[in-house]
Amino acid sequence: MPAQQGSINIQGTSAFVAIALPVSALKQGDQNGDGKLSPLEASVYQSAIAQQVGERVQLFDGTQAGTIDFIQINAESEDKHSQENIGNTNDGARFFLVLIKFSFTTAPQALEIKANFFGKRTGEQQLTIKAIRDAEQEIVILRPGHLQHRFFREPHQVLVDFINTGLHHILTGWDHLAFLLSIVAVAATWRHMLLVTTAFTLAHSATFILSLMDVIPTSTQWYEPAIAASIVFMASLNLIKKELPSNFRLIAVFFCGLFHGLGFASSISDMVINSHHRWWSLIGFNLGIELGQLLFIGLCISVFWMLKHLQNEQEKTPLYYRGANAFALVIGVYFLFQF
Template sequence: MNRWLAVLFVCLGLTIWPTGVRADELRPAYIEMTEQSPGQWSLLWKASENSRLGRNGRIILPQNCQTNGARTREFVGSNILTRLSLQCEGSIQGQAIGLEGLELSSTDALARIAPIDSAMETVRLTPDQHIATLEKPSVISNVAATYTIIGFEHIILGFDHLFFVLALVLLLKGGWLIAKTVTAFTIAHSLTLVGTTLGLLSLPSQPVEAVIALSIIFLAVEVVKSKPGDLRLSERFPWIVAFLFGLLHGFGFAGALAEIGLPEGDVPLALLTFNLGVEIGQLAVVALALAVLHGLRKFQHSWLQPTKTATAYAIGIIATYWFIERMVA
């Protein structure tokens, strides 16, 4: 009875997971203020046209800045781009910038401030802190910290990337083997992420996202059909499987990063720290999953295999839903 209760609870917990969430829903608004000449600034605000921010959000400008002329709006892909010219009296250091409406959303915003006479600043706005005071930080530490956090959040909130890593944990045995396999996945998606960001590679997003869903279904089936003494393809060649599928997942990461935007002059640092954040997030997921499995193995060993099977079924069902959704979108 306990075994079937475990299966029931795991299935229930995972199948009520928000299935409508896509892999790359981390699409924060992006604000860029660039000083063109002393006191004269241009402002670019980018937000998804399907988001509440894109429809109703409003920039909170520094108090010493006024708009100069009419704003312009254009649609580029799935984004709304708003452009403004600003006249600012004196320095904007110590002033506040923000995004009204962000506190009602579930996403973040990045604000990139580029004065003529000082280092560029990148600040991160969140629903809990939708206004930030402009300081004068080290540009290197600022960009590194910002994009490391974004990479970490992306693997945690990008549910299909997370499910792929979780399926690897369920399938493979041994923490070191899992860590090396996940690292192969990271190296692969880093290659396509860098190639796509630099304009060297390109694939249409819809079929890529559909194949990403298929990669999760494949691993879920491998977990369900795995038997002692009869190694599945992914168990015999885990690094190769993770690397090949990682190349595809990299295009998904690139799509999200393109929506976020990269600071000019610091693209290599932003890419490096974004990938670092992704790797930290992946290893955190691996550590947590291994801890849960170890606890089941030690205290409720009879629950271990039913829990793995139920989790794999739930992951496969959700991934199948994603695949159908992306094919008909």
């Protein structure tokens, strides 16, 4: 079982869990404090570790908590085939395998997991869990801000859930918001603003769908810096080149939107994958993105309209437009230097 991944296999009234958990999350068990759990430590602290896991990894069927029949803790060397590790009871690994059997009074119909077992090291802040029930499969990634998940929901529940997920993603994504700010913080007509936002929507929707259909491969090594560069590019154009042909701006926004669509696709792949209702998941997430985008753009336009009437600015490019673009530029440069 790969580190920080697990599976839940439902058979009748039982659920069998296998999951690899980080040693750094243990409060008791790592006796020598080396950040690893050896077979000897796992044997000595079997009961204490099992208790910690039982308290922090739970299954429910609606409001009914699953009864734990047994928990087995397994530890091994990070390189169990190495000659130097054979017979070395002090060696261990940064992750340990847990096998759990849960029982319910009836076959679980509303299976829900609650897990709060995250490590302290970089990259140990998530758990990827696959639930299997007959021909149905669903994968979820749990994080400190998302500890619970209900599997095998109805299509309308999946749609609403992913609309909320998409809405939250866009409204908390400073990179996407900064780009949206750079395309609305211009002195332009309503018709031009509608065309620009439509171009951005069409572009990111196209790459979002094509990426999740595996037509376009995604790699964070290049598209995340490209998103940051798109913010710098658009904000710089607004600050340096005040007069731009409408068609040029439309093409530039559309081209930049292609990269943002790959970012959205990566986000939904990293967060939750509902294979049984995959299209409901994708449609809901994209609708949430569009709703959040409309809310933010509407807020920006309203603020600019109020500032225009309060200050009675006569300049073609008012100061608050320049300030908004400068702010977007700073955010873009910050994200660009993170890579």
